[in-house]
Amino acid sequence: MKYYIENKNQRSFSRNSYNRISGTEALEVKAGGDESRAHYHTYLKPKILENKHIDKFNALKSIETVLGVRSTGSQAEYLEHVINKLYHAPATVNMQVAQIPKINSTEFRNVWSVGERGGEEDMWGETEQRLRDATEQVFFQYGESADIAFKRRATWRFNSRTANPDFDPNSRPIYAALHAIQPFLVGGAPEYGDAAFYLRDHIKEHSTVSSRDTLFLLTDWFNERRDYSTLAPRSLGVFGSDGVERSNLYPVVATATKNQLLLLTELGSVEDPVDYIELHSHGGLSISEDVSHVAISALPSTSLGAEINDTLSGLFGHPKKSPQS
Numbered sequence: 001m002k003y004y005i006e007n008k009n010q011r012s013f014s015r016n017s018y019n020r021i022s023g024t025e026a027l028e029v030k031a032g033g034d035e036s037r038a039h040y041h042t043y044l045k046p047k048i049l050e051n052k053h054i055d056k057f058n059a060l061k062s063i064e065t066v067l068g069v070r071s072t073g074s075q076a077e078y079l080e081h082v083i084n085k086l087y088h089a090p091a092t093v094n095m096q097v098a099q100i101p102k103i104n105s106t107e108f109r110n111v112w113s114v115g116e117r118g119g120e121e122d123m124w125g126e127t128e129q130r131l132r133d134a135t136e137q138v139f140f141q142y143g144e145s146a147d148i149a150f151k152r153r154a155t156w157r158f159n160s161r162t163a164n165p166d167f168d169p170n171s172r173p174i175y176a177a178l179h180a181i182q183p184f185l186v187g188g189a190p191e192y193g194d195a196a197f198y199l200r201d202h203i204k205e206h207s208t209v210s211s212r213d214t215l216f217l218l219t220d221w222f223n224e225r226r227d228y229s230t231l232a233p234r235s236l237g238v239f240g241s242d243g244v245e246r247s248n249l250y251p252v253v254a255t256a257t258k259n260q261l262l263l264l265t266e267l268g269s270v271e272d273p274v275d276y277i278e279l280h281s282h283g284g285l286s287i288s289e290d291v292s293h294v295a296i297s298a299l300p301s302t303s304l305g306a307e308i309n310d311t312l313s314g315l316f317g318h319p320k321k322s323p324q325s
Contacts, residue, residue, distance in 0.1 A: 002186065003296040005309070007316040009288060032170025035150040037206045037283030043144055044208060044282070048238045048248050055234075055250035062254045066261055082253055082264045086237075087244040089180035089188075090292075091203060091279045096193040097296055101307035106315060108197075108285040112156075112169035133157070135215045136172055138232040140208075140280070173280040178209055180277055181263040186297040189276040194297040203290050204239040206283045211235070211255040212275040236280075252277065288315050 060075045069075050093108060111124060111132065124132075133156045137143065142154035154171040155164050176199060177188030187196025210217060217235060221228035235255050240246025253261070257275055262268035300308060 003299045003305070005294045005312050005316070007288075007291050007293055007312075009316055032153065032168040033284030035147065035153065035168075036171050036173070038147065039140075039142070039145050039150060039154075040206050040208070040282040042146070043141065044236070045238045047141075047233065048208070048236055048251075051234060052248040052250065055237075055248055055254060059250040059253035062256065063261065063265070066256075066258050067265065067267060078265045078267075079250075079253060081266075082261075083247075083249050084244060085264060086178065086180050086209070086249045086252060086277070087239065087247055089178045089277075090201075091176045091199040091207070091281075092179050092187040092189070092196040093174075093176045093199065093285070094187040094189045094192040094194075094196050097195045097300055097308070098304065099193070100195060100294075101304070101311045103287070103311055103315075106286055106288045108174045108281075108287060110169060110172055110174050112167075112172050129156070131215065131219075135218045135232075138218065138229055139210075139214050139236065140173065140282070141233055142171070170284060173208075173282050174285045176207075176279040176281060176285070178277040178279050181260060181274060186295050188279075190297075191273070191276070196295050197287065197291045198293050198295065199285065199290050200292045203281055203285060204279075205241045206281065208236040208238055208280045208282070209249065209252055210237070210278045210280070211252045211260065212257070213278050214280075216275075217255070291316075 056079075059079055060072075063069050063075045063078050067078075069078060115124070142151060145151045145154070150171065152164070152166050153168040156167050157163055179185075179188035179196075179198075181188075186194060187198075190196070214232070218228055218232060221231055235251050237249040237252045238247060239249070253264075256264065259270045259272065259274045260277070262270055263274060294312065296308075299305070
């Protein structure tokens with residue numbers, strides 16, 4: 001049994017109309033998001049598209065070496081199948097069901113904004129902050145921005161001891177997952193919770209994607225003593241707004257694990273948990289505008305269901321509740 005709540009609102013819904021977000025907060029989110037989105041369009045996406053030819057070669061090589069597919073024709077067919085599957089897969093944000101009634105903003109907020117991971121009892125410490133900052137700097141290349149003001153606002157610390165008073169959490173991405181594998185699960189990263197907010201496709205126009213959690217990728221490369229400063233930005237894929245041909249999703253295939261490739265190509269089944277495909281939204285995500293529907297893996301209790309419906313009513317208008325098997 002799955003529980004669905006549909007968002008009937010279109011993108012014209014005002015972010016300021018929900019009484020639990022202030023006009024000031026909405027403007028701050030938008031300002032930081034606009035700068036982050038500009039960095040994506042002027043630097044990140046063009047750089048990723050520049051490498052499309054070599055990335056395709058690496059993706060084909062991965063299918064050959066990881067899956068043992070020797071025929072060049074078969075490699076090309078599998079690659080085309082996988083790229084189309086990635087391109088059309090929905091993006092989702094998973095969370096714990098009990099967290100939904102606690103949502104107090106029309107915007108999804110990253111860990112820099114809320115200062116925690118997973119819940120109020122799970123505050124993240126300085127060690128994790130440093131690791132997350134290093135990961136985002138090396139993958140998303142904020143230091144390469146031509147916008148000096150944005151570069152400053154995207155800098156968490158100037159050095160190991162000096163905090164940046166101008167740091168803007170909204171300059172950093174919102175994390176989601178691409179639900180391209182294990183479609184029977186609710187959302188692309190169910191380890192984060194049994195509820196999934198399914199995002200509308202237009203959010204891909206300002207998103208990058210990686211085969212796994214960027215933090216885990218960076219940690220693996222560091223432990224293997226590989227040149228992660230070069231590998232990180234080259235491992236990101238992007239979507240083309242006007243078709244799969246204008247995308248470069250080959251880096252996702254080139255760096256995918258064997259289990260991921262088995263499922264994406266449908267060459268085998270996997271019983272063990274599979275790494276989720278990570279999506280990074282540059283420029284913020286609005287719950288009110290960017291979510292198509294919410295799915296929950298099981299029908300919640302009557303009282304929790306009422307709280308969830310009340311919360312989402314404030315965001316979506318008057319949601320339609322429809323339990324489905």
